[in-house]
Amino acid sequence: MTAYIIDAARTPRGRGKKDKGALSGVHPQELLAQTLNELVRRAGVDAALVDDVVVGCVTQAQEQGACVARNAVLAAAWPDTVTGVTLNRFCGSGLQAVNFAAMGVMSGQQELVVGGGVESMSRVPMGADGAGIDGNNHVLRERVFQVPQGISADLIATMEGFTRDDVDAFALESQRKAGVAIEEGRFARALFAVKDPRTGEILLERDEHPRPDTTLEGLGQLQASFVKMGAMPVGPSGETLDQLALRRYPDVKEIQHVHTAGNSSGIVDGAAAVLLASERAVKAHGLKPRAKIRAMATIGAEPIIMLTAPTPASQKALKLAGMEAKDIDLWEINEAFATVPLQTMRNLDVDPAKVNVNGGSIALGHPLGGTGAVLLQTAIDELERRGLATALITLCIGGGMGIATIIERV
Numbered sequence: 001m002t003a004y005i006i007d008a009a010r011t012p013r014g015r016g017k018k019d020k021g022a023l024s025g026v027h028p029q030e031l032l033a034q035t036l037n038e039l040v041r042r043a044g045v046d047a048a049l050v051d052d053v054v055v056g057c058v059t060q061a062q063e064q065g066a067c068v069a070r071n072a073v074l075a076a077a078w079p080d081t082v083t084g085v086t087l088n089r090f091c092g093s094g095l096q097a098v099n100f101a102a103m104g105v106m107s108g109q110q111e112l113v114v115g116g117g118v119e120s121m122s123r124v125p126m127g128a129d130g131a132g133i134d135g136n137n138h139v140l141r142e143r144v145f146q147v148p149q150g151i152s153a154d155l156i157a158t159m160e161g162f163t164r165d166d167v168d169a170f171a172l173e174s175q176r177k178a179g180v181a182i183e184e185g186r187f188a189r190a191l192f193a194v195k196d197p198r199t200g201e202i203l204l205e206r207d208e209h210p211r212p213d214t215t216l217e218g219l220g221q222l223q224a225s226f227v228k229m230g231a232m233p234v235g236p237s238g239e240t241l242d243q244l245a246l247r248r249y250p251d252v253k254e255i256q257h258v259h260t261a262g263n264s265s266g267i268v269d270g271a272a273a274v275l276l277a278s279e280r281a282v283k284a285h286g287l288k289p290r291a292k293i294r295a296m297a298t299i300g301a302e303p304i305i306m307l308t309a310p311t312p313a314s315q316k317a318l319k320l321a322g323m324e325a326k327d328i329d330l331w332e333i334n335e336a337f338a339t340v341p342l343q344t345m346r347n348l349d350v351d352p353a354k355v356n357v358n359g360g361s362i363a364l365g366h367p368l369g370g371t372g373a374v375l376l377q378t379a380i381d382e383l384e385r386r387g388l389a390t391a392l393i394t395l396c397i398g399g400g401m402g403i404a405t406i407i408e409r410v
Contacts (some may be wrong), residue, residue, distance in 0.1 A: 003102035004289035005407065006045070006275040007378040008377040009038040011194050013365040016121035016267035022268040023194060024122035024203040028057075028064050030197050031271040032072035038192045039114065045285065047076070050237040050275075051110040054101045055115030056093025057369035060086060061129040077141040088369075090127040091336060092298070093117050094272060095405055097371025099296040101276045106293070110283040116273035117370035123269070126368075132151060144236075144303050148247045148266070149398060150226035153279045153337035155245050159305075160343055164258040164316055168219040169212045169336035170361045171263035174335060178359025181213030186385065188356055190377040191271075209365035211264045214285045222260035230255060235241035248304045263338040268365030272373035288334040291380050293404040294390070295321035301400045309338050309402025311347040317392065317404040324351055329388035329405070332375040335360035344394070359383060371395065376405065383409045 014023030032055065040047045055069035069084030075308035094117030101115030136146055158169065181187060189231055193205040206323055239247075242255050266328065277287055284286040297316035301309035310333060318324060325348045333341040333355055341360070345352055358378060361371060379391035394404040 003105040003293045004210040005291040007043040008274040010272035013268040013270040028120035029071045033075035035271040036076045043066040053114045054097040056097040089122040091404035092397040093369040102163035102293045115246040116373045117159045118271035119367040119369040120269045125261045137385040158256045167263040170338040174362040175214040175357045178210045178363035181358035189381045210363045224257040265361035265366035270367035272370045289410045307396040309345045313402030330391040335362040
């Protein structure tokens with residue numbers, strides 16, 4: 001059976017700084033609730049018809065604990081009969097939520113399902129769940145001592161030969177493309193204005209994180225983010241985090257730390273939601289699909305280097321779809337760190353002109369649990385704008401995983 005994408009909605013991404021970002025005063029349940037209501041308004045669907053709301057959220061603690069999906073459904077004043085479930089596949093959570101929603105439809109067990117995600121990084125910062133830098137227990141650490149993702153990104157850059165100039169140049173292009181996209185209103189189809197739930201005042205109408213005035217010189221002046229962290233001794237052996245990473249890759253003599261705040265993804269607040277429907281639901285409710293799911297895949301990879309799995313995840317999805325990389329019209333490769341899309345493009349021989357054509361998470365920000373759903377929306381909008389057919393969305397994931405979804409415009 002086919003899972004059709006009926007419509008999508010997302011908040012603007014607000015700076016993820018307490019009391020400074022425009023969305024920092026909005027509870028994450030409310031961010032998602034407004035998104036859900038905007039989604040059904042656009043789709044022209046009665047919320048009571050929705051079988052389930054599947055939501056990605058990475059830091060499920062404090063205000064994002066206690067099943068943010070169900071509480072957002074209630075905050076949206078949807079019928080009590082509509083259920084919600086919250087999942088965590090780290091940075092792939094938002095896309096995994098869409099994929100699980102699609103699977104429910106494709107199985108024939110559900111007719112209308114929402115998939116999406118939320119993350120309020122200003123109110124619930126990374127690490128608020130108390131898991132530490134890797135979440136490993138002592139038994140697992142004896143076998144796999146995971147390091148922070150920034151060190152993994154620098155390790156990949158070192159092994160691939162990506163220099164500071166390379167990653168800065170990629171970051172500058174992300175900012176340039178995002179600036180053009182904003183000026184041309186390319187995100188207008190997906191965005192809605194977030195309002196203060198008490199006063200109705202508009203809080204944010206457009207993405208707050210981009211810095212279109214970024215220059216290569218300015219990027220070059222930023223300090224590498226993970227030098228001190230890499231030199232930090234951990235455990236009874238006194239080994240540093242860099243040394244622990246290199247224990248797995250002894251041919252690498254030293255990690256070159258090239259990632260900075262300017263060429264890594266931005267910390268932001270945001271929510272996104274996508275409505276998926278069966279063919280029966282499309283016909284029964286007179287819905288007009290925008291796209292359909294062609295293939296979905298996840299795959300694991302080596303957990304210390306951690307961020308290399310977009311390549312095999314994309315290959316797996318392409319195989320399921322009976323396609324090759326050259327058949328994809330547009331790519332959304334999450335810019336967790338500049339080295340991730342650089343490596344993925346090189347591995348798959350993808351034309352950079354097809355990748356992140358409206359900028360990515362370096363410029364626009366990465367609301368962890370919601371990003372995958374945001375990227376899928378961006379891909380659909382751009383396929384429609386350009387009159388193209390297919391897109392592949394892929395994200396690297398903590399712990400050495402990758403996720404990929406291929407969509408086709410209807």
